[in-house]
Amino acid sequence: MNIFPESISQIGSEMDKLFWIITAVVGIATVITLFLFIYPIVTRKRNKTKEEMYMVGNSHGKRKWIYIGMILLFLGDMYILLKEHPIWESVEQTLPDPDFKIAIIGKQWMWNIIYPGPDGKLYTDDDIMAYNELHVPVNKVVHMDIKALDVVHSVFLPQARFKQDALPGRTITRWIKLNKTGEYDISCAEICGTGHSIMRGTMYVEDFNTWKKTMANIYKK
Amino acid sequence: MNTKQLLKPTMKDIPQGRLGMWLLIAGEFVIFGGLMVSYLLYRMRYEQWAEMASHTNVILGAINTFVLLTSSYFVVKAHQAAQRKDSKKITMYISLTILCALIFLVVKITEYSQKLHHGFTFSGKELAASGKAIESSYWGFYFLMTGLHATHVVVGAIVLFIVMQGARKGKNYHRIEIAGLYWHMVDLIWIFLFPLLYIAH
Amino acid sequence: MDTHKKHGFWHRYFFSLDHKDIGFQYLLTAMFMAAFGGFFVYVFRYNLAFGPNDIPLYGDLAAKQYNQLVTNHGAIMIFWVGMPILLAVIGNFLIPIMIGTDDMAFPTLNKISYWVFLLSCFVLLAGFMMPTGAFGGGWTMYPPLSVSDFGYNNPNTTFWTNFFTGNTFFLLAVALEFISMLMGGINFVVTTLNKRAKGMSLMRLPLVVWMVNIANLLFMFSVGPLIAGAFMLLMDILVGTGFFDAYRGGDPILWQHLFWFFGHPEVYVLLLPSIGAVGEIISTFSRKPLFGYKMVILMVIIAAILSLVVWAHHQFVSGIDPGAANIFSLLTIIISIPFAGMVLSYLGTLWKGNIRFETPMLWALGMLATFTFFGGFTGLHLGSNVFDIYAHDTYFVIAHFHYTLFPTVFLGGFAAFYYWFPKFSGRMMNKTLGLIHFWGTFIFFNSIFIPLFWLGLQGQHRRIYNYSAWNDLLMQPEHIMARQIATVSLIFLLLFQFVFLFNFFYSIKKGKKASKNPWEANTLEWQTDSPPPHGNFDPYPVVQRWPYDYNHPEKELDYCPQSEI
Numbered sequence: 001m002n003i004f005p006e007s008i009s010q011i012g013s014e015m016d017k018l019f020w021i022i023t024a025v026v027g028i029a030t031v032i033t034l035f036l037f038i039y040p041i042v043t044r045k046r047n048k049t050k051e052e053m054y055m056v057g058n059s060h061g062k063r064k065w066i067y068i069g070m071i072l073l074f075l076g077d078m079y080i081l082l083k084e085h086p087i088w089e090s091v092e093q094t095l096p097d098p099d100f101k102i103a104i105i106g107k108q109w110m111w112n113i114i115y116p117g118p119d120g121k122l123y124t125d126d127d128i129m130a131y132n133e134l135h136v137p138v139n140k141v142v143h144m145d146i147k148a149l150d151v152v153h154s155v156f157l158p159q160a161r162f163k164q165d166a167l168p169g170r171t172i173t174r175w176i177k178l179n180k181t182g183e184y185d186i187s188c189a190e191i192c193g194t195g196h197s198i199m200r201g202t203m204y205v206e207d208f209n210t211w212k213k214t215m216a217n218i219y220k221k
Numbered sequence: 222m223n224t225k226q227l228l229k230p231t232m233k234d235i236p237q238g239r240l241g242m243w244l245l246i247a248g249e250f251v252i253f254g255g256l257m258v259s260y261l262l263y264r265m266r267y268e269q270w271a272e273m274a275s276h277t278n279v280i281l282g283a284i285n286t287f288v289l290l291t292s293s294y295f296v297v298k299a300h301q302a303a304q305r306k307d308s309k310k311i312t313m314y315i316s317l318t319i320l321c322a323l324i325f326l327v328v329k330i331t332e333y334s335q336k337l338h339h340g341f342t343f344s345g346k347e348l349a350a351s352g353k354a355i356e357s358s359y360w361g362f363y364f365l366m367t368g369l370h371a372t373h374v375v376v377g378a379i380v381l382f383i384v385m386q387g388a389r390k391g392k393n394y395h396r397i398e399i400a401g402l403y404w405h406m407v408d409l410i411w412i413f414l415f416p417l418l419y420i421a422h
Numbered sequence: 423m424d425t426h427k428k429h430g431f432w433h434r435y436f437f438s439l440d441h442k443d444i445g446f447q448y449l450l451t452a453m454f455m456a457a458f459g460g461f462f463v464y465v466f467r468y469n470l471a472f473g474p475n476d477i478p479l480y481g482d483l484a485a486k487q488y489n490q491l492v493t494n495h496g497a498i499m500i501f502w503v504g505m506p507i508l509l510a511v512i513g514n515f516l517i518p519i520m521i522g523t524d525d526m527a528f529p530t531l532n533k534i535s536y537w538v539f540l541l542s543c544f545v546l547l548a549g550f551m552m553p554t555g556a557f558g559g560g561w562t563m564y565p566p567l568s569v570s571d572f573g574y575n576n577p578n579t580t581f582w583t584n585f586f587t588g589n590t591f592f593l594l595a596v597a598l599e600f601i602s603m604l605m606g607g608i609n610f611v612v613t614t615l616n617k618r619a620k621g622m623s624l625m626r627l628p629l630v631v632w633m634v635n636i637a638n639l640l641f642m643f644s645v646g647p648l649i650a651g652a653f654m655l656l657m658d659i660l661v662g663t664g665f666f667d668a669y670r671g672g673d674p675i676l677w678q679h680l681f682w683f684f685g686h687p688e689v690y691v692l693l694l695p696s697i698g699a700v701g702e703i704i705s706t707f708s709r710k711p712l713f714g715y716k717m718v719i720l721m722v723i724i725a726a727i728l729s730l731v732v733w734a735h736h737q738f739v740s741g742i743d744p745g746a747a748n749i750f751s752l753l754t755i756i757i758s759i760p761f762a763g764m765v766l767s768y769l770g771t772l773w774k775g776n777i778r779f780e781t782p783m784l785w786a787l788g789m790l791a792t793f794t795f796f797g798g799f800t801g802l803h804l805g806s807n808v809f810d811i812y813a814h815d816t817y818f819v820i821a822h823f824h825y826t827l828f829p830t831v832f833l834g835g836f837a838a839f840y841y842w843f844p845k846f847s848g849r850m851m852n853k854t855l856g857l858i859h860f861w862g863t864f865i866f867f868n869s870i871f872i873p874l875f876w877l878g879l880q881g882q883h884r885r886i887y888n889y890s891a892w893n894d895l896l897m898q899p900e901h902i903m904a905r906q907i908a909t910v911s912l913i914f915l916l917l918f919q920f921v922f923l924f925n926f927f928y929s930i931k932k933g934k935k936a937s938k939n940p941w942e943a944n945t946l947e948w949q950t951d952s953p954p955p956h957g958n959f960d961p962y963p964v965v966q967r968w969p970y971d972y973n974h975p976e977k978e979l980d981y982c983p984q985s986e987i
Binding site: 247248253258343344361365369 | 527528531573574604607608609611612615616617642643644645646647648649650651653654657661662663664665667669670671672673676680683
Binding site for chain 1: 485486489558559560564566567570668669673674675708709710711713714715716717739740741744745747748751752755756758759762763765766767769770772773774775776777787790791794795799800802803806807808809811812814815816876879880881883884885886887888889891892894895900970972973974975980
């Protein structure tokens with residue numbers, strides 16, 4: 001039984017790795033805490049003197065183990081932040097030059113996908129609109145302009161580990177670069193009304209030549 | 222019974238009515254603070270709103286500010302009278318305060334009817350139809366903030382009236398101070414709203 | 423006044439100003455609402471596992487109703503079960519008797535706040551009878567969905583048709599509930615500051631009193647923006663203003679900021695009273711002083727202040743500035759540290775203790791364990807903004823916050839309930855039934871949510887009526903199996919609550935009579951009769967020491983009440 005669905009992007013694999021890093025930090029903390037939980041329960045019937053038991057913890061010296069625990073957790077936290085920050089920077093804070101641009105527009109309850117027309121530019125008269133079908137080339141940087149027409153939606157590509165809310169009235173540009181061909185899901189992750197559960201699209205990741213043929217077919221229509 | 226009274230926990234430094242009112246005022250300020258911050262965020266984003274703000278009636282707003290400040294003065298006077306337990310003076314000053322509140326509300330209603338008359342409605346359908354969709358939500362803030370404040374004026378006046386009835390019968394003088402605190406808060410919120418909505422262009 | 427006065431039923435349950443009676447009214451109302459919340463979750467979980475048709479006790483479920491049930495389950499469990507039980511019941515019942523006084527500072531205000539709360543319950547439930555049905559846009563009420571069919575967007579509606587909708591009633595109910603809790607909160611804080619018994623300095627207050635007050639202050643300072651936002655949303659629905667309408671200059675994200683500025687502290691508002699009660703219980707049944715009492719209070723204050731500046735971690739993918747997201751991620755992860763200090767203090771209290779496994783102690787340990795190991799630690803996963811991109815709005819989040827809120831509200835709430843039941847009813851609860859209830863709840867609670875963690879990692883997103891559209895991703899045999907395990911566990915969890923109900927009503931009538939101090943605890947409430955008479959104490963106690971002198975070396979007994987010299 002696998003933990004994650006298959007990953008189809010470099011970023012996605014790094015995110016999976018980050019999950020395991022955090023889980024490892026948390027796991028160490030869990031083992032220590034679990035020991036502190038179980039040991040006093042196991043030894044609860046041993047005889048102890050009142051002096052031993054009257055632990056108030058009213059000075060820094062007596063609380064040193066707590067401080068050590070907090071410092072250890074702080075180090076773990078910092079390690080997580082160090083590991084995650086470069087990924088965040090490359091996913092959200094940089095925008096590599098696009099090989100291809102599309103717009104995804106959420107609408108109750110479907111995804112409108114706008115491809116640039118033969119001129120290769122988005123938002124011109126020859127743009128082509130498709131419903132719920134997203135064709136992207138493999139190993140290319142794809143820019144997505146994410147918008148919504150009516151209510152808040154959220155573009156969720158589980159296999160690409162990608163998610164971005166689509167908001168009415170603003171355009172958010174994000175990028176993906178996928179490294180595996182195949183058919184994948186587009187989900188809407190933000191509740192958008194009665195049809196929220198039928199709002200699914202399909203993402204076709206195709207190698208460049210197949211994708212060109214597909215696009216040519218789309219243009220013909 | 223007497224021994225029990227003696228052993229009752231003593232009150233601490235601040236009378237509990239005043240302490241409770243301070244907490245209520247803090248809560249109210251966070252509510253209005255939330256509104257004002259939201260308003261300021263929009264205001265800074267949209268330059269068009271300055272033009273809308275110029276449609277507010279600064280003169281009527283200034284009159285209302287003056288009226289409210291005067292009423293606060295009367296409340297202070299009433300508080301002083303309450304410390305002397307002077308029921309007559311309390312009744313007089315609180316009545317004057319409530320009169321001020323009524324003037325405030327009359328002016329407010331005049332202002333609202335002017336605004337609605339000029340097409341500055343809640344939903345801003347007229348503005349939106351004339352291509353000023355973004356400007357229309359300025360009036361939402363205008364009506365919500367002043368309206369919520371006017372509700373507080375009404376509530377404050379009712380509270381003052383109830384408290385005055387008690388003082389006329391010669392009891393619960395300390396309530397004058399607490400109701401007065403509330404009234405000062407209503408006043409102070411207006412002092413924030415007036416420049417935000419009326420003056421700043 | 424010195425003898426326990428018997429009041430009639432009407433007087434006791436409808437007009438009494440006594441804080442104990444009001445606390446009991448809150449408790450019964452919250453249990454009533456919890457029945458709704460529990461029934462809703464049963465219906466929609468049944469649908470997720472076994473399909474929407476012929477749900478026992480319900481019938482067929484449509485997508486719209488599914489959304490309504492999900493929405494109202496969330497709102498009820500947080501606002502109408504968690505808040506009243508942890509703030510109002512614990513605050514009302516415990517604060518006056520723990521600080522050694524007769525009643526709240528403003529008994530009438532207390533009564534009014536209960537009535538407003540009751541009104542809010544009815545307003546919420548009335549939403550189900552509206553022509554448009556109950557509100558179904560998620561308990562977070564994100565606009566524009568929450569206004570999309572009304573107000574400006576629908577020219578066929580008038581003020582009154584907009585008024586009689588589930589959306590309006592839901593918002594009104596939430597607003598009324600907040601007003602009720604604000605009034606209660608003012609009351610608790612003033613009572614604690616002003617009505618303490620002689621000698622009860624702030625540093626001698628029991629931990630739970632501290633926690634309830636910090637929670638109340640936190641609530642008062644975080645809820646304001648949401649009340650403001652609720653007015654704005656209400657006006658959007660009723661009269662068609664454009665506060666959250668992007669096409670008229672409004673901004674849907676503003677609501678998210680206003681909501682989560684309250685929403686995150688709200689979790690701590692629930693957590694603090696619960697963890698405070700757990701602290702009392704752990705100290706009592708370990709027969710040891712609470713380790714690092716002052717430090718725990720300090721840590722909680724730090725966490726409370728930090729919680730006011732972490733709200734945007736709910737919005738990492740909602741389109742906020744990615745640079746700001748880094749800061750929010752940092753602050754969110756940092757907030758684990760004061761909580762680590764607190765949990766370690768509690769574990770320090772357990773260390774070398776003569777632990778007594780009474781029912782409340784089991785609940786308290788269960789709460790601490792589940793909260794720390796699953797609720798707290800998965801918080802690190804979600805606080806990390808990178809992993810949150812994937813996990814946001816999936817069942818991973820659902821499992822995470824149920825692992826924080828369920829232990830807080832139910833495990834902690836039941837711990838407090840079993841602990842203070844002898845005090846408020848004068849009778850002991852049946853221990854065997856209590857243990858059956860604990861193990862049933864604890865085991866099945868875990869077996870509901872551990873599968874959901876996995877489903878979330880598989881990419882199962884929230885609030886979906888059925889997953890048939892995601893055949894390859896989410897409808898494989900193992901997914902269906904995981905959903906069914908969760909649902910069957912949920913049904914068992916709900917069934918085990920009937921053990922509690924039976925125990926509750928049986929013990930309140932026929933339980934063994936409780937002595938003044940059945941747990942041999944130190945705090946003041948155990949020095950008066952069980953149940954406390956009207957007026958609580960006679961004479962009023964004079965406090966001599968802090969509440970945790972268990973096994974004091976100079977004392978013969980292993981406990982030493984606060985009023986003993």
